[in-house]
Amino acid sequence: MISQNPMAEFRSECLKALTSSLEKVFPDRSFEQLNFAKPPVFEFGQLASSICFEIAKETCETPLQLANRIVESMDKAAFSLIEKVEVAGGGYINFHINFDKFSAIVIESARQLNENYGLIKVEKPQRIIVEHTSVNPVHPIHVGQARNPMLGDSIARLLSSRGHVVSRHYYVDDVGRQTAVLAYGYNKLGRPKPAEKPDHFLGKIYTITSCLVEIKRLKKELEAARALNKEDETPRLQREIDEWISVAAELKEKYPQLFDELLQKISEDEDPEKAINELNRAYEAGEEKARALIREVSQLCLEGFRETLTRVGVTYDSWDWESEFVWSGLVGKVLHMLKRTSYVFMQGGVLEFDANKVVRDLSLWSKLGLREGYEIPSLTLVRADGTTLYTTRDIAYTIWKFGRAEKCINVIGMEQSLAQMQLKVALYALGYWRQADNLVHFAYNLVTLPGYKMSSRRGRYIAFDDVIEEAIRRAYEEVSKRSPNLSEEEKRQVSEIIGIGAVRYALIAVDPAKPVEFKWDKVLDFERNSAPYIQYSHARACSILRKAARKPERASYDLLREKLEREIVLAIAEFPEVFIEAADMLKPNIIAEYANALADKFNTFYNAFPVIKAEPVELSDARLALVDAVRIVLRNALNLIGIFAPERM
RNA sequence: GGGCCCGUGGCCCAGUCAGGAUCAAGGCGCCGGCCUUCGGAGCCGGAGAACGUGGGUUCAAAUCCCACCGGGCCCGCCA
Structure with missing residues (x-):
């Protein structure tokens, strides 16, 4: 038997059992919206209902008594995926999975559906x-x-x-002041061909131009304020000018040649501010010269963006x-x-x-x-x-x-x-x-950033390209150290996958509502709770399957008796529901968490039990199939958040 | 002043929208173990938390409601 969503099968069987029992115990009352929760620990079963706490308010029985009555009147003969139902705590009804059957369904479903496992489709696509x-x-x-x-x-x-x-x-x-500022500076320089990645080149021009123009504008404002004796305005303006002058000093230090050239060219203009506004107006009006200029600059910059984004696996259908x-x-x-x-x-x-x-x-x-x-x-x-x-x-x-x-x-x-x-x-x-x-x-x-506020206008930022570069560099070091046997070509490929994975993971794993503090060590984390850790777990699973060199054809899933094995089966079974929530609620971070938790369990399992050498061969095969299912789910989960799962690393 | 978001061990972070059960889950760092098997980017154990504060609702609150405190962002003829 194959199931798209094994946990949903179990849930619906629990619902059926509970509903029909409730109908027997309370023929006159109707129950809507019966929810099941995941119990805090595995031993309490895999789904639980707290319905008795609610009903008890209307009856003279305690939740515990009620729970006992409800469980007693369940039709146990109809159970298939339910192993047993127990009353626990102050009145919880706990449903335990029949793992002898369930493991077979879950593992075989994951293996057969393979790259489609977990990816449940909506009924009405939009x-x-x-x-x-x-x-x-x-x-x-x-x-x-x-x-x-x-x-x-x-x-x-x-x-x-x-x-x-x-x-x-x-x-x-491309419409608006910023583009006009850049285009103005770029034009002053005689529309040079970039000698480096175009967006980086243009970024320098933009920042310097913007800074120089700003200083000139503020100085004019200051003069005007003094002329009109607006004493209250002058200190603020002076402060702003001072700040921009220090930015200018930074920029001159970093890019001396470009800075001097722009300074000279822009000084020739009586009123750069006016020229920029005019360029902006002309562009919106669709005037030919402005169009040609601004489109040229923008296209050039986008070339750089495309290169960066394609490298991290991000593409677009429409610009x-x-x-x-x-x-x-x-x-x-x-x-x-x-x-x-x-x-x-x-x-x-x-x-x-x-x-x-x-x-x-x-x-x-x-x-x-x-x-x-x-x-x-x-x-x-x-x-x-x-x-x-x-x-x-x-x-x-x-x-x-x-x-x-x-x-x-x-x-x-x-x-x-x-x-x-x-x-x-x-x-x-x-x-x-x-x-x-x-x-x-x-x-x-x-x-x-821990030290200062990132500001693109002030040229104070860490370029994404630099982060990617550094991530790959560190990954390469790591790969060379740990896997000296890989060929140079493989090392390069793998470090690209790992470095980029690490960065992607770091930027999506935290709740989007919360700020991420950028620290190199945190973003380029290769230890637990990181993309490399999950990728590593995936590679380990692949490695076992490679070494076994056989298909698990004689698997007896009822031999998977260890708690850890069953917890892994349960986690695999839950993947489709995790996916649905992530997609419908727009929460990519829960996929990252899920993958990490599954990798944790898998590594513990890996450490505790033999797979290939397990006896008898029916158990070994069952474990091999389990490893295969873990491999599939880790890969599918990573792919959902745009991270590759390498087979070796 | 008004609005939105965030506040969980030394640090980072899950759980909050759909309230539940034993120790509030992890990670970093710290302490102590595992070079016994299939990859040590690993595994096992330990110490470490008034869940910002104070009320309220409920059989049950990190979670819901109210007030307050702290931090961020926004309130432009910028984007």
């Missing part, structure tokens, strides 16, 4: 767009931002394995250029639609969206998870110079996405929660109720 990464193409991706593609890609893998039709989108933010939505008139159309609602007003020359009025009129508080009466700030839609803002364009983009999917998941840092909420409110205001309900902001917390 078209889902997962938008993730979307780093502005003005500097290399840094570790802080890298958490995004790791989470986004894992979510996409989970949903796709769940049977949904998933499309991975990268939203290229959506923000500018397209402006040029195609979609943003304008959406603005037009918004203007026709009663939720838009002019204030000081800018167009504002009154999100709060929408929330009040439509009573959206509970939908947005807010306290009733909370006032949500308004959103500026259009600048005084007629250019649009990020969130405005995002409204158009979101509507576009919903033309292609029923559900949209935006993987975006939690610092953008308010903007994402305003975006959602705008959809409600426009009458896109279904879409708004299906717009998910998958928020995650930051990656922090």
Whole structure:
């Protein structure tokens, strides 16, 4: 017998047993929603019901007496996967699995379904767009931002394995000030061909340009403040100038040649700030020269991103250029639609969206998870110079996405929660109720550096490429030390897999709501509770199977009597349910935890019992099959979070 | 000032949304063992926790409710 989801079979048998017994004991009462919990320890059985504590309130019996009556009236003859039912504690009903049967089903199911084991499909697949990464193409991706593609890609893998039709989108933010700043500096330099990875090269140009322009702007502001005798403004401005000057000193130190060149070229300009704003305006207007320049820079930067992300196993189905939505008139159309609602007003020359009025009129508080009466700030839609803002364009983009999917998941840092909420409110205001309900902001917390705050504008960050490089370097050292027999080629391949796995694992294993503190030793961990540890356990399993050099054809699963063996069988049986929860609740981290826990059990087993040399051969074969099943589940779990499972390492 | 998120042994972290049972699960570090088998990136044992504080709900609270304290983020004609 083969089962897609063995634990669900056992659960449904328990439910049937409990329900029919309850009907006998309480003919007049109906019971809805009977839940089973996993008992704290294996000896208490594998599923438990605490229903008696609830019913006891309505009767004069104690939970214990009730539990005894219910268990007594169960039809034991109908048990198949249930070995026995016991009353325990103050009135729990504990269901024990019949492992003689169950082990056979679980192990054979995992082995036969193989790469499909655990990946239960939904009944009604949806078209889902997962938008993730979307780093502005003005500097290399840094570790802080890298958490995004790791989470986004894992979510996409989970949903796709769940049977949904998933499309991975990268939203290229080429409209806006930052890109204009970079393009301005790049143009000043005469559009040089990068001699290094393009995003790293452009990152330097962006930071230096941004810094120089900022200093110039602040100095002008300071002069103006002095001229107008605004004494209260000057100290703040002076402080800001000082700070940027120290950033400039850092940059000059790091990139002397590039710095001097940009300083000289930018000094020639009377008002760089104005030039940048003009470039931004021209680009939004779709003017040819601006288009050519900004697209060239952005494309160049994205080449670098693509290289980085492909290396860690992240790819996209669509690269959506923000500018397209402006040029195609979609943003304008959406603005037009918004203007026709009663939720838009002019204030000081800018167009504002009154999100709060929408929330009040439509009573959206509970939908947005807010306290009733909370006032949500308004959103500026259009600048005084007629250019649009990020969130405005995002409204158009979101509507576009919903033309292609029923559900949209935006993987975006939690610092953008308010903007994402305003975006959602705008959809409600426009009458896109279904879409708004299906717009998910998958928020995650930051990656922090112990010493200082990461700031891409100040050029203070650790590039993701450097982290990957370092991870692979350390993995190589480790592999060379531990597996000197591997060929040079194999060592390189394996260290790439291990290094990248370690990084991916570190960035997704913690709850996304919590911040990750970036420490090299933590991210590049090769000990327990890490990708390398799980990969190692997988390689060990492969090694046993290789050494055995036979198929486990005479396995007698009822010989798997050890508690540890049964715990492993149980863990394997639970994998499909863990997967369903991870996919439906968007929780990639529980896959990481699960894989780690299974690897723990497997290593303990490995240490405690012989497999190949076990006697009799029926037991040896059963253990071999168990090892094979563990191998399959570890690999499937790792693959769900984008980590390869090597057979040797 | 308002909103959102987080607070679990020296450090990191699971469990909190769907409340349950013996010691609140792991990891790092620390102490002591295992070079006996199939890979020591491993295994076994030990010390170490008022689950931020105070109330409340419940037969039962790390988990739900209220208040407070501490930390982060946001409240821009940035993204």
